[in-house]
Amino acid sequence: DAKTTQPPSMDCAEGRAANLPCNHSTISGNEYVYWYRQIHSQGPQYIIHGLKNNETNEMASLIITEDRKSSTLILPHATLRDTAVYYCIVRVGGGTSYGKLTFGQGTILTVHP
Amino acid sequence: DAGVTQSPTHLIKTRGQQVTLRCSPKSGHDTVSWYQQALGQGPQFIFQYYEEEERQRGNFPDRFSGHQFPNYSSELNVNALLLGDSALYLCASSSRLQGVWTEAFFGQGTRLTVV
Numbered sequence: 001d002a003k004t005t006q007p008p009s010m011d012c013a014e015g016r017a018a019n020l021p022c023n024h025s026t027i028s029g030n031e032y033v034y035w036y037r038q039i040h041s042q043g044p045q046y047i048i049h050g051l052k053n054n055e056t057n058e059m060a061s062l063i064i065t066e067d068r069k070s071s072t073l074i075l076p077h078a079t080l081r082d083t084a085v086y087y088c089i090v091r092v093g094g095g096t097s098y099g100k101l102t103f104g105q106g107t108i109l110t111v112h113p
Numbered sequence: 114d115a116g117v118t119q120s121p122t123h124l125i126k127t128r129g130q131q132v133t134l135r136c137s138p139k140s141g142h143d144t145v146s147w148y149q150q151a152l153g154q155g156p157q158f159i160f161q162y163y164e165e166e167e168r169q170r171g172n173f174p175d176r177f178s179g180h181q182f183p184n185y186s187s188e189l190n191v192n193a194l195l196l197g198d199s200a201l202y203l204c205a206s207s208s209r210l211q212g213v214w215t216e217a218f219f220g221q222g223t224r225l226t227v228v
Contacts, residue, residue: 034216043117043203043219044156087155091214099144099207099214100169103155 004088009108012082018075020107022088025069032091033064034101035073037084037109044087044103047073078111085109115140117220119204125226126194132225134189138206139218145187146217147179148203156203162187191225199227 005023012018024033032051036044048055048062050071055062061074075082087106091099118137126132138145144163148156158171162181176192185206191198201224205217 041201041222041224043205043221046216046218049216085155099209099217100146100158100161101148101156101205101217102158103148105155 006107012078012111018078020073023070024090033071034089036087039084083111119220123224131192134223136187136204142206142208143185144207146205147189150201194227
C-alpha cells in the first residue's frame with residue numbers, strides 16, 4: 001500500500017471549514033483514498049473514500065487531484081465534536097488485500113470555539 | 114444494527130499470562146481484521162480472517178494468534194504477555210461487494226493493560 005503524508009496537527013475555528021491535506025504521490029491506479037477519524041479512546045470511524053472523482057457525503061467532501069497524488073478532506077462546518085485524529089489511507093480496492101488498512105500518524109485536528 | 118462489538122472493554126493481565134479478546138462483526142460482514150494501537154500511535158495491522166482462515170498477517174510474533182468461527186465472529190489470542198503488549202486492540206469488519214472491499218467498520222476496542 002502507498003505511503004501517505006499528513007501534517008501532524010491543524011487548528012480550525014468552530015463553524016468554519018476544515019481542510020485536511022494528504023499527499024500520496026506513490027498511489028497506484030487500483031488504490032482508493034480513504035479517510036477515517038478517531039476520537040479519543042474510541043475506534044476509528046469511516047468518513048469517506050474515493051478513487052479519482054470528488055466525493056461528498058453527509059459528513060465531508062473529498063477532493064482528489066487529477067494526478068491522484070494528493071487529496072483534501074473538507075469538513076464544511078466544523079464543530080467541537082470534530083476534534084479528532086484524522087487518518088488518510090490508501091488501500092487496494094479488491095484482490096487479495098482483504099481490505100487491510102495501513103495507518104500513519106494522522107493529523108490531530110483541534111476545533112476551537 | 115449493533116455494529117462491531119468487542120469484549121471485554123477493559124482487561125488487566127499479568128506478564129506471562131494469556132488473553133483472549135472477542136469480536137462480533139457488523140451484520141452482513143464476513144471479514145474480520147485485528148489491529149493493535151499503542152498510546153499515541155496509529156493502529157497497526159495484526160492479521161485478517163476470511164472464510165475461517167488467516168489471510169494476511171502484519172509484523173507480529175507467533176504469540177499473537179486468532180480464529181474465526183462459522184458465524185464470522187473472531188477471537189484474538191495473545192500468549193506469554195509482555196508489558197509492551199499493553200494497548201488498545203481494535204477489531205474491524207468488512208466484506209466484498211462486486212469484487213471491491215467495503216469500508217471497514219471498527220469496534221470500540223479492548224484496552225489491555227499488562228502489569
